Amino acid sequence: MARTASNTRNRLNRGDNAWAYAFIAVALCGYALFTxxxxxxxxxxxxxxxxxxxxxxxxxxxxxxxxxxELFGKAIWNTVVYTxxxxxxxxxxxxxxxxxxxxxxKWAQTxxxxxxxxxxxxxxxxxxxxxxxxxxxxxxxxxxxxxxxxGIENQNxxxxxKTSMFSLVFMSWLSSHGTSIIIxxxxxxxxxxxxxxxxxxxxxxxxxxxxxxxxxxxxxTTLFLLVTGVIGSFQVxxxxxxxxxxxxxHSTTMVGLLIFDTAFKYFEFGAAAAQSLVLALIIGIIAFxxxxxxxxxxxx
Amino acid sequence: xxxxxxxxxNRGLRYTRNAIIVVFLLxxxxxxxxxxxxxxxxxFGDPIEAGAVSYSIWPGKISLESYKFFFEFSEYSYRWLWNxxxxxxxxxxxxxxFATMAGYAFSKIRFKGRGILFAVLLAAxxxxxxxxxxxxxILIVNIFEIQNTYxxxxxxxxxxxxxxxxxxxxxxxxxxxILESAKVEGASQGKxxxxxxxxxxxxxxxxxAILTFMDTWNTFFWPFLVTNTMDMQTIQVGLKNFxxxxxTYFAPMMAGAxxxxxxxxxxxxxxxxxxxxxxxxxxVKG
Numbered sequence: 001m002a003r004t005a006s007n008t009r010n011r012l013n014r015g016d017n018a019w020a021y022a023f024i025a026v027a028l029c030g031y032a033l034f035t036x037x038x039x040x041x042x043x044x045x046x047x048x049x050x051x052x053x054x055x056x057x058x059x060x061x062x063x064x065x066x067x068x069x070e071l072f073g074k075a076i077w078n079t080v081v082y083t084x085x086x087x088x089x090x091x092x093x094x095x096x097x098x099x100x101x102x103x104x105x106k107w108a109q110t111x112x113x114x115x116x117x118x119x120x121x122x123x124x125x126x127x128x129x130x131x132x133x134x135x136x137x138x139x140x141x142x143x144x145x146x147x148x149x150x151g152i153e154n155q156n157x158x159x160x161x162k163t164s165m166f167s168l169v170f171m172s173w174l175s176s177h178g179t180s181i182i183i184x185x186x187x188x189x190x191x192x193x194x195x196x197x198x199x200x201x202x203x204x205x206x207x208x209x210x211x212x213x214x215x216x217x218x219x220x221t222t223l224f225l226l227v228t229g230v231i232g233s234f235q236v237x238x239x240x241x242x243x244x245x246x247x248x249x250h251s252t253t254m255v256g257l258l259i260f261d262t263a264f265k266y267f268e269f270g271a272a273a274a275q276s277l278v279l280a281l282i283i284g285i286i287a288f289x290x291x292x293x294x295x296x297x298x299x300x
Numbered sequence: 301x302x303x304x305x306x307x308x309x310n311r312g313l314r315y316t317r318n319a320i321i322v323v324f325l326l327x328x329x330x331x332x333x334x335x336x337x338x339x340x341x342x343x344f345g346d347p348i349e350a351g352a353v354s355y356s357i358w359p360g361k362i363s364l365e366s367y368k369f370f371f372e373f374s375e376y377s378y379r380w381l382w383n384x385x386x387x388x389x390x391x392x393x394x395x396x397x398f399a400t401m402a403g404y405a406f407s408k409i410r411f412k413g414r415g416i417l418f419a420v421l422l423a424a425x426x427x428x429x430x431x432x433x434x435x436x437x438i439l440i441v442n443i444f445e446i447q448n449t450y451x452x453x454x455x456x457x458x459x460x461x462x463x464x465x466x467x468x469x470x471x472x473x474x475x476x477x478i479l480e481s482a483k484v485e486g487a488s489q490g491k492x493x494x495x496x497x498x499x500x501x502x503x504x505x506x507x508x509a510i511l512t513f514m515d516t517w518n519t520f521f522w523p524f525l526v527t528n529t530m531d532m533q534t535i536q537v538g539l540k541n542f543x544x545x546x547x548t549y550f551a552p553m554m555a556g557a558x559x560x561x562x563x564x565x566x567x568x569x570x571x572x573x574x575x576x577x578x579x580x581x582x583x584v585k586g
Contacts, residue, residue, distance in 0.1 A: 038435035
């Protein structure tokens with residue numbers, strides 16, 4: 001019996017390999033050409049001094065330069081500062097909003113989710129144009145008008161190295177948190193009702209339920225958002241490029257922007273490749289640490 | 301509603317609590333929406349230099365002069381919109397078609413090398429795009445020599461790993477029994493894909509289509525790198541150039557930003573369900 005069944009199966013699945021390869025052919029070719037080949041090439045270029053007519057190998061020079069470079073160190077520092085100021089705030093904001101959305105009616109939940117998601121739909125270039133004017137350093141600038149209400153004097157938001165980093169951080173605080181809010185709401189809805197019922201019987205307060213049920217249950221979600229948030233933040237450079245160009249005095253030069261400049265402003269492709277691989281390594285280490293220390297009791 | 305106390309019939313208390321919550325949510329909504337509101341509202345101002353403008357957050361007069369100013373800046377400004385539309389549409393279609401095919405193969409067909417090939421694909425999602433950026437640029441510009449063409453804008457994103465992953469995740473929940481009975485009746489894999497898988501995967505196909513179209517429409521750096529004449533630029537690159545060429549023209553800049561963003565707003569409001577669903581399809585199930 002078993003043999004006939006497996007024979008039937010074999011007969012039915014005949015030709016499946018061919019079909020499967022046909023289905024994935026374009027995906028694989030695209031991947032090989034536009035992802036795998038560039039990654040391999042990045043390693044090769046990183047050991048070369050790039051010249052349009054025949055590059056020459058220069059050993060580990062590009063890496064040595066990267067680690068010696070003061071600017072690279074500063075860019076890493078800026079990226080870390082930016083990440084520490086944006087990612088936790090984004091997580092706390094989205095968590096708080098997701099909690100507050102819960103008692104509302106279904107239609108109100110959807111409306112708020114849509115509102116918070118909306119800025120993600122506008123292009124980064126469009127938003128950078130708008131924020132450029134919000135940060136207008138003149139007296140009449142929107143943000144300067146706002147802080148003058150509190151008696152704070154005019155700031156040259158993007159033009160001074162004291163406030164430029166804060167300006168980019170502020171912009172990120174008020175950008176779209178829709179994605180993480182939606183993910184948090186979905187996770188909150190997934191918590192088993194019986195936990196709350198048991199807590200109610202024990203007379204637990206709202207905050208006790210929050211601390212002992214919600215936060216532990218949402219740990220995998222938080223970890224997911226934290227890891228993707230940090231990885232995303234380490235690659236950030238569009239806003240820095242469009243808003244400040246990394247200045248003034250490199251106060252907003254992030255690693256991503258530095259790599260872009262090295263490659264497409266100074267055309268040092270070898271150095272850029274080395275920097276990008278160092279960045280990849282740093283991101284890998286951070287992701288690993290986060291999983292190791294925060295993911296201990298998280299099951300996947 | 302287990303998290304929140306039901307206040308045991310005390311309606312007054314419940315209303316107060318909900319009112320406070322809604323006030324907080326509205327304040328936050330106001331802060332997030334302000335840049336977009338400011339953009340659209342200011343775009344109706346006159347195209348005069350910024351020195352003479354005092355910003356107001358209240359709408360003043362409504363004029364379309366700034367939009368005219370933006371379109372008159374370059375003879376190619378309509379073409380930018382057209383280029384964005386062409387590139388985003390082609391990338392959208394190719395992603396939906398090829399990611400659906402690949403997603404089906406990876407989720408439902410047992411073939412040699414499936415596990416390892418999928419792992420190799422997934423590994424790509426861990427690599428920061430800065431790593432591939434330079435070699436990809438060299439490949440397109442120096443080896444293929446196709447810079448400044450639609451091919452250069454389209455080919456590198458012909459099908460993304462993310463979309464394949466999305467399709468695979470969604471299709472794993474389709475019961476195998478359906479596919480097996482179709483096979484017993486003699487349907488080929490191609491037929492199964494078209495007559496069974498695709499009708500059942502409409503949601504994920506719509507999600508992929510919308511998110512891919514939006515990402516491609518909004519993308520700035522790749523088109524910025526590989527185009528070098530105005531007639532091949534997309535609206536995002538055009539808007540950036542307009543911005544640098546007219547640094548003091550406040551209202552026309554806002555008009556340009558509005559023009560680049562409004563098609564996506566329309567798409568969002570008409571297909572909101574899929575946008576919001578798309579976020580969770582990838583994250584929670586994965």
